[in-house]
Amino acid sequence: MTASVRKIVVIGLSLSSSWGNGHATTFRALLRGLKAEGQEVLFLERDVPWYASQRDLPTPDFCDLAFYDSVEDMIARFAPALAAADAVIIGSYVPDGPAVIDAVAALGVRALCFYDIDTPVTMAKLRRGEEDYLARRQVPLFDVYFSFSGGRVLDRLEAEFGARRAEALYCSVDETRYRPTGATPDLDLGYLGTYSPDRQPTLERLLIEPARRLPHCRFAVAGPQYPDDIDWPANVERIEHLAPADHAAFYSRQRFTLNVTRADMIAAGWSPSVRLFEAAACRTAIISDRWEGLEELLPEGEAVRIAAEAADVVAALSEISPDGRDRLAGNAMDRILAAHTGRARAGDLLHVLDSLPAQPLRRRA
Incomplete structure (x- = not known):
């Protein structure tokens, strides 16, 4: 029996460091779930000093992790991987986000997605004209706008901001690492x-x-x-x-x-x-x-x-x-x-990607 394997590139705020952010644990649960589903993931993270000095996962065992110094450095080194990927997912709060999005979109990637782990904050920022990690004009560029908020927020993303397809992708938990320890509460x-x-x-x-x-x-x-x-x-x-x-x-x-x-x-x-x-x-x-x-x-x-x-x-x-x-x-x-485990959320992500227009899939025996 064969299983479909996607090569996915994620460009996110941080995977290596959980210091001062909730993105790292969200990505870790999701990417561990994708690994369990047999998928291949490359995570690209901007090398910044405040995370570099506080890295608690410098070498993950569930994906490849690479660092880049600038948008130009990322494109120069990883353009082949981005162009060959079955899907590229860019996260919220990525440094120089608008420039990253434009540069990746210019490569003509097969499926360009946005994963907003801060959706209500993002919408409020865009309404105020603040575009530090996403420009309003870029919302319609994405094949899928994944949102960690669901409900009516998805309708607003499409009707107000022009998202072509908004899908809920709630955060999740890695149940192998978050479980009762048996300690007596103090x-x-x-x-x-x-x-x-x-x-x-x-x-x-x-x-x-x-x-x-x-x-x-x-x-x-x-x-x-x-x-x-x-x-x-x-x-x-x-x-x-x-x-x-x-x-x-x-x-x-x-x-x-x-x-x-x-x-x-x-x-x-x-x-x-x-x-x-x-x-x-x-x-x-x-x-x-x-x-x-x-x-x-x-x-x-x-x-x-x-x-x-x-x-x-x-x-x-x-x-x-x-x-x-x-x-x-x-x-x-x-x-x-x-x-709401990482593997369940990975299944949600793959279900949406599988529903996109047909793309060549790499297969593993």
Whole structure:
């Protein structure tokens, strides 16, 4: 029996370093899934000092990884691989993104795709005329615009921005790396995420204020770039950065974990964070802010506890029994592992690529 093998080139923000970004873990889960499906992937990453000094996956075993210094350097060295690829996927937030897109499109690649891991942010930027990683005129260039947001966002991409075909490609989790460790939890509530000004008010409301009201409980916030002037209560542990290898252990320390969504993503809806999937895969009970589409993913009261105010978090920490917490965590884990692993997402990607106009496929015996 033979299996169709595609040669796929991905140009993304980062695969080698998870420092200060959620793209690396998203790409890692997806590309491991593609490897499991027998696909061949080359990932091209701009060599920048802030990731070069913080690389936690310099030599992945599931794809080829190469670095380039500039758009000109990338084209000079990798034009043959790009031209021969069955699909080229360019990600959001790639440095000099518009120039990268124009240069790759000029090669006449077989299938040119965009993977937006920041779709609501991208749409808001384009409406303001900000085109640092994607120009509005370029949206119709792509055979497929993959969006990590679904629902009505897909209609807006096509109707407002001219996408020829918008498809949901949610982030996913590598269940072989995100799973319960069996550790006894020593934190009542934790949060994992890089500092973001639009998320900070929610973090203040749903973690820092509850920490002040519950001085006997333990809290933790892990992630870089938080300003020095934040007034952290004494019962909040600060962890500057956690490599992905340490995420499962961190989630397993928590009785509950907090999911906080960026404002643009709340406004758009249907934009689940990779952290949501990772926590669920680790069987950690989730407290989340509310956004459209969440209850389709994780039903309220069954697989997630939704909080709007500090009092909601205090009530959850004070009133939910260990058995109730375990039911929330178990139901969320079952739902995420059933449909949101890297291999499941790789299948979604390949299904869309297979539906494009016929292209020559390389076959492996």
